[in-house]
Amino acid sequence: MIRRPQALVLLLGIAVASAAAVGALTTTNARPAPGATALHVAAGLSFIGVGVVVWSREPANRTGLLTAAVGLAWFVTDVRYLPSSVAFTVADLVGAPLAYAVLAHLAVAFPSGRLRSRSERAVVVIAYGWLILENLAQDVFWAPADSRCDCVRNLIVVHRDAHLHGIVGNVQQAINVVLAFVVLRIVLDHWSKATPPGRRALAPVFWASGPILLAVIALQAVGAFGSLKGLDAALAYLTPLALMSLPFGFLAGFVHSRLSHLAVGHLVIELGGAPPRGRLRDTLARALGDPSLMVAYWMPDFRAYVDTDGRRVDLPTEQNQRAATFIERAGEPVAALLHDPSLKNDPWLIDAVAAAAGLALENERLHADISAQLKEVRASRARIVEASDAERRRLERDLHDGAQQRLVSLSLALRLAGDQLGNAPEPLVRETLNAAADQLRLAIAELRELASGIHPAILTEAGLGPALQSVAERAPLPVALTVPTDRLPRPVEAAAYFVVCEAVANICKHADAHSATVSARRLDGRLLVEVADDGVGGADPSHGSGLRGLADRVAALNGRIDVVSPPGQGTRIVVTIPCG
Amino acid sequence: MRVVVADDSVLLREGLVRLLSEAGFTVTGQAGDPDTLLRSVRTERPDVAIIDIRMPPTYTTEGLEAALAIRAEDPNIGVLVLSQHIETHYAMQLVASGATGVGYLLKDRVADIAEFIDAIRRVGSGRSVIDPLVVSKLVERPREQSPLVTLSQRERDVLSLIAEGRSNHAICERLFLSPKTVEAHVRNIFSKLGIEEATDDNRRVLSVLAYLRA
Numbered sequence: 001m002i003r004r005p006q007a008l009v010l011l012l013g014i015a016v017a018s019a020a021a022v023g024a025l026t027t028t029n030a031r032p033a034p035g036a037t038a039l040h041v042a043a044g045l046s047f048i049g050v051g052v053v054v055w056s057r058e059p060a061n062r063t064g065l066l067t068a069a070v071g072l073a074w075f076v077t078d079v080r081y082l083p084s085s086v087a088f089t090v091a092d093l094v095g096a097p098l099a100y101a102v103l104a105h106l107a108v109a110f111p112s113g114r115l116r117s118r119s120e121r122a123v124v125v126i127a128y129g130w131l132i133l134e135n136l137a138q139d140v141f142w143a144p145a146d147s148r149c150d151c152v153r154n155l156i157v158v159h160r161d162a163h164l165h166g167i168v169g170n171v172q173q174a175i176n177v178v179l180a181f182v183v184l185r186i187v188l189d190h191w192s193k194a195t196p197p198g199r200r201a202l203a204p205v206f207w208a209s210g211p212i213l214l215a216v217i218a219l220q221a222v223g224a225f226g227s228l229k230g231l232d233a234a235l236a237y238l239t240p241l242a243l244m245s246l247p248f249g250f251l252a253g254f255v256h257s258r259l260s261h262l263a264v265g266h267l268v269i270e271l272g273g274a275p276p277r278g279r280l281r282d283t284l285a286r287a288l289g290d291p292s293l294m295v296a297y298w299m300p301d302f303r304a305y306v307d308t309d310g311r312r313v314d315l316p317t318e319q320n321q322r323a324a325t326f327i328e329r330a331g332e333p334v335a336a337l338l339h340d341p342s343l344k345n346d347p348w349l350i351d352a353v354a355a356a357a358g359l360a361l362e363n364e365r366l367h368a369d370i371s372a373q374l375k376e377v378r379a380s381r382a383r384i385v386e387a388s389d390a391e392r393r394r395l396e397r398d399l400h401d402g403a404q405q406r407l408v409s410l411s412l413a414l415r416l417a418g419d420q421l422g423n424a425p426e427p428l429v430r431e432t433l434n435a436a437a438d439q440l441r442l443a444i445a446e447l448r449e450l451a452s453g454i455h456p457a458i459l460t461e462a463g464l465g466p467a468l469q470s471v472a473e474r475a476p477l478p479v480a481l482t483v484p485t486d487r488l489p490r491p492v493e494a495a496a497y498f499v500v501c502e503a504v505a506n507i508c509k510h511a512d513a514h515s516a517t518v519s520a521r522r523l524d525g526r527l528l529v530e531v532a533d534d535g536v537g538g539a540d541p542s543h544g545s546g547l548r549g550l551a552d553r554v555a556a557l558n559g560r561i562d563v564v565s566p567p568g569q570g571t572r573i574v575v576t577i578p579c580g
Numbered sequence: 581m582r583v584v585v586a587d588d589s590v591l592l593r594e595g596l597v598r599l600l601s602e603a604g605f606t607v608t609g610q611a612g613d614p615d616t617l618l619r620s621v622r623t624e625r626p627d628v629a630i631i632d633i634r635m636p637p638t639y640t641t642e643g644l645e646a647a648l649a650i651r652a653e654d655p656n657i658g659v660l661v662l663s664q665h666i667e668t669h670y671a672m673q674l675v676a677s678g679a680t681g682v683g684y685l686l687k688d689r690v691a692d693i694a695e696f697i698d699a700i701r702r703v704g705s706g707r708s709v710i711d712p713l714v715v716s717k718l719v720e721r722p723r724e725q726s727p728l729v730t731l732s733q734r735e736r737d738v739l740s741l742i743a744e745g746r747s748n749h750a751i752c753e754r755l756f757l758s759p760k761t762v763e764a765h766v767r768n769i770f771s772k773l774g775i776e777e778a779t780d781d782n783r784r785v786l787s788v789l790a791y792l793r794a
Contacts, residue, residue, distance in 0.1 A: 397639060404664050404687075405589045411691040412595040416602075419693060437691055444688050448664060458667050461640040466669035473668060473717050473793075478724045515724050 006056040009068050013048030016075040017041050023081025036236035040074075043240035047071030050247035054254060061345065062113030066106040067247060073099035074243075089155040093139060097131035100216070103243070104131075104183045107209065110190075111201040111345050123182055130179065134172045141165040173220035180216045184209055195321075197290050198342035200256075204249030211242035257346050263287045264352040271360045280357070280364050281308075284337065287353050294338040297365040299372050305336055308364065310372035313338070327354045327361055335361040381556040382491070389494050392455035399451040404444060411440040456497070464493040468500055468518060475504050475516070482519035488527055492579045495553050496520055496529045499561065502546045503531040503573045511535025511571060522579065526559075529575040538567035547573075581704045584609040584624060586617040586643065587632040587662075596630065596690060603697045612636070614646040621650050621657060627704040628658040632687070633670065644670055651677045658703035662687045666713045668793055675708060675789060680782050683709035683745075708745035708785045715743040718792035727773050735772075738765045743788045747781050 024037040032040070048071030055064025077095030079087040104127040108120050115121045140158040187202075187209050194202055215238060222232045267287040285293040296305035296313040305313045316322035316338055323341040327334045343350050418433040451457075459467040465483035472479035487493070500518055507513050513535030520529045541547055541563040551561045559577030583605050587593040590612070597607045609620030613636045621629055629650055633643040647659040658681030661674060671684040683703040689711065690696050699709045719740050723729070731739065734755075741751045751762050770777040775791055778784040 400634065400664055401589075401639065405592055408664075408687050408690065409589070409592045409595050411688065412592070412599065415691045415693050416595070416599060419602075441688055441691065452665060457634075457640070457665055458669060462667075462669055466667065469669060470667055473721055476722060478722045 006052045006064075009055075009072070010048065010052045013045065013052075013068065013071055013075075016072060016078075017045050017048070020044070020075045020078035020081070023078050026081075032236060033233075036240075039237055039240040043244045044071045044074035046244050046247040047074065050251050050254075054250065057254075058345075058347070060347075061111075062109065063106070063111055064113075066102060066109065066113065067250065070099055070102045070106055071247075073102045085155050089139075092154065093135050093156075094132050097134060101128045101131040103212070103246075104179070106246075107183050107205050108186050110187075110205040111342075116190075120186060123186065127179060127183070130175065134175070138165055138168045138172060141168065170224050173224045176220050177217055180213055184213050195292070195340050195342065197340045200289075201253070201342045201345050204246060204253050208242075208246035208249050211245050215239045215242035257349065260289055260346075261349055261352065263289070264349065264356055267353060268356045271356060280360055284353060284357055287356075288337075288339060288343060288350065290340045290343060292340055295361070295364070296336045296338060297361070297368040298333040298335060299369055300332075301369070302372065306368055306372050308368050308371065310368060310375045325350050325354055327358060329358055329362055334358065334365050378556070378558070381552075385495075385553055385556045386491055389455070389491065393460060396451045396455040396457060399447060399454070400457070404447055404451070407440060407444050407447065411437050411444065414440065455494075459493060459497050460490075463487045464496055464520060467493075467497050468520060471497075471501055471504060472518060476508055477513060478515040479504065480515065480517040482517075482521065484520055484522055484527075486522075488522075488579050491557055492527055492577050495550070495557055495559065495577060496527055496575060499529060499547075499550045499554065499573070499575050500531055502550055506539070506546065507531075507533045507535060507571070510539065511537075513570065525578060525580060527575075527577045527579045529577075530572065532570060532572040534570045536567070537565045537569045537571050539563060539565035539571045541565075581628065581701065582606045582608045582624065582626040583700065583704075584611065584617065584620050584626045584629045586611040586614075586620075586629065586635065586646070588612045588635050588639075589632075592632075592690075599690070599693060599696075600700075603693070605700070614642045617646050618649060622653075625654070626657065628660055628681075628700055630660045630662065630700065633661050633663040641670070644673065647674065647682075648677050651682070655680065658682070658706065660685065660700060660703045660709065662690070666711055666717070668714055668718060668789075671710055671714050672789060672793065675710070675786050680708070681706045684714065685709065685711045686713055702745065706782075707747070708782050710744050710785065710789065712740070712744055715740050715792075718743070718789070721792075730772055731769060735765055735769050738762065739769050739788065742766070742769075742784055743792065745781070745785050 021037060021041045024032055024040070025034065048068050051064050051066070051068025051071060053064070054061070055068060058064060076098050077091055080091035080095065082088075105124045108124055109115050115124060136156070139154055139156055141161045141164045187205055191199060191202055191206050199206075215235070218231060218235055219239065222235060226232075264287060267283065270283050281293060281295045284295065285291055294307070294313070296307060296315070298304075299306050302312075305315060307313050313336075315336065316324050321341065322338050323344050325337045325339065325343075327337065337350070337354060339350070414433050414437040418430050418437070421430050421433075456467055456470065458470055464487075465485055468481060468483050472481045488496075500520075504516065504518070507516050511533045513533035516531065516533040518529075518531050520527060522528070541551075541561075547561065547563070554561050554575055554577060557577050559575060562574045563571065564574070565571040581604075583600060585593055585596050585600070585607060587596065593610055593612070597610060600607050608624040608626050609617075611617035611620050617629065617631065617635075629647070631643040631647050633641055635642040635646070644661055647661050650657055650659055655678050659674070660683035661670070662685055663670065664687050666686050674682045674684050681703050683699055685696075685699060689699070702709050719728070719736060728736075737755060738751055741754060746754065748759065748762050748766065751757070752759050755762070757765075767777065773791060775787050778787055
């Protein structure tokens with residue numbers, strides 16, 4: 001699994017670590033304790049090792065490389081064991097600070113390896129710049145006093161002045177502490193904004209930041225105030241230990257995420273058992289450890305993603321803190337998983353889940369596709385009914401305000417003309433005029449019936465109750481009526497009205513009934529209409545287009561018509577329409 | 581008698597105005613919408629307002645609402661509502677608004693000039709006028725086990741005329757009966773139907789209509 005560059009880094013790291021160990025153990029110059037040396041080497045190696053492992057697993061993520069870089073930088077300080085003034089100068093100038101600069105970079109960029117904002121980039125650049133250059137100011141005043149040989153010396157000393165060297169050092173230590181707190185602040189900020197999966201990913205840096213910060217503060221304190229009862233000796237042990245908490249925490253998180261990959265195995269088994277429709281999301285959410293997961297399905301007809309109910313889904317944007325993974329089969333989009341962005345840090349997991357769920361998602365997509373189309377068809381059917389109702393209302397109004405008004409005016413004019421003739425000697429003309437007026441009255445009455453049949457004005461004006469009352473009053477058989485007093489949505493009223501009209505007309509034509517009952521009432525957000533008669537029964541609802549056409553109208557409102565008509569026991573028609 | 585005419589059709593309104601003027605009415609105002617009507621009624625205080633039920637802006641029941649508003653402001657002004665469709669629902673709303681001086685007629689009735697003018701006069705003198713079509717629809721409606729079936733044909737005729745808002749005197753004239761006979765019929769009808777006989781003709785209309793509609 002380990003690729004070439006990673007292998008090189010690993011070998012380089014081991015070589016550098018060994019050299020550092022040998023250097024520390026053989027130096028004649030302020031030799032550290034062997035235990036401290038061992039911890040020092042272990043700390044650097046742990047960064048390199050963990051870094052290489054992570055880097056080889058996720059080469060695109062810079063975190064692994066940065067982790068390894070911390071380890072390598074950690075050993076730069078050890079070149080001072082080389083018997084060379086150049087090496088000594090470089091070690092003192094950039095040695096220890098470089099490792100902390102890379103560490104700050106890692107902490108800020110964790111876990112994606114990318115810096116999130118301009119200010120974070122600025123902090124990292126300042127950390128590199130400051131930590132590499134900080135010793136420069138100090139070193140121009142300083143020459144190592146404790147050299148036991150004159151073989152190495154500080155090459156950039158300009159003016160030997162222990163006092164100035166001390167003052168510059170104190171300023172430096174104060175800035176180091178401030179810088180450490182700035183980095184801590186960024187880490188805490190990331191933590192507070194993170195989602196639960198995001199916090200899982202951030203955990204190694206979050207938990208290591210405390211010990212490392214303490215170590216940094218202690219180091220600066222020792223630099224400023226001297227040994228402090230052997231603290232400096234203790235720090236030679238404690239600092240590497242504090243630093244090591246980061247790679248080991250990282251490793252633990254990595255092992256945990258490997259374990260979560262086992263969930264993909266469970267997922268494959270679960271999907272094999274064909275989860276019930278609609279439960280796929282839950283199954284995938286479990287496998288990904290992301291309860292907020294949403295699954296969106298690609299609808300080729302609409303060129304959009306929808307959820308299982310066929311509603312349109314907006315894909316994540318930069319703002320809404322979501323990420324999308326797109327799933328394709330045979331080059332065609334199938335679905336998108338909308339998940340927590342932190343899952344992008346583990347692309348293997350999300351890819352594996354996506355691959356395992358492909359077929360099940362395709363299946364679910366087809367269901368979602370059908371739901372979406374059904375929804376569209378339902379909506380268009382409702383629109384057609386609504387449009388035809390509007391057209392009927394318009395026709396009725398046109399007849400009323402146009403033809404009927406004119407005919408009434410005309411009949412009035414005819415009567416007036418007849419009256420004006422008075423007792424003139426043309427009784428025939430007068431009779432003709434009256435006959436014309438009578439004809440006109442019949443025409444007006446017929447037109448009234450026609451207009452009312454197209455769409456009764458009272459239904460629009462006063463609602464279902466008065467409109468059904470009117471139907472009952474016109475019916476040629478006794479109709480017992482129960483109606484709602486409140487208004488209902490217009491399409492619901494129209495559907496209920498026309499069903500009752502058709503049912504009453506059928507009773508008169510076919511049922512041979514003595515009486516009928518019509519009841520309309522609201523029940524649990526639905527309108528329940530019942531038309532029953534005491535006639536011969538045996539009605540076959542599949543015959544006759546009247547009620548069938550109305551069944552379509554009712555279905556357009558997600559309602560239904562049931563006809564119960566046993567021979568000899570009357571007919572009962574029950575209509576239920578949801579009405580909010 | 582002073583009248584105000586409200587109808588959004590200019591043609592029909594002018595025809596009405598001519599008819600009414602020739603019949604000896606003083607047309608003190610004309611309106612094509614409810615607001616103009618209400619203003620005109622307030623300033624002119626006519627005996628009767630003749631109102632088309634459908635008027636702007638929605639052309640549904642603005643006329644009816646205006647009529648009820650006039651009744652609420654001044655019960656002494658009679659309102660006669662004309663409608664292209666006959667609906668007992670609206671007739672009841674009018675009659676229930678105070679029962680004196682209200683009328684509800686099918687619009688075509690304007691061509692029955694004598695009847696129409698009689699109706700305006702009756703409304704103007706504080707009586708009620710209900711379109712015969714409303715009444716016949718209610719009286720002839722099929723019923724189960726109703727005391728109505730026990731009425732004789734003559735009694736039914738009398739009942740219809742009562743429901744149309746006619747006085748006993750008018751019923752005598754219509755049916756060529758003596759006042760005593762009519763009174764006897766009326767008593768019989770009310771006792772058969774089990775309605776308390778109202779002394780006032782307009783209350784009588786309301787109770788009979790309510791009975792027929794139940």
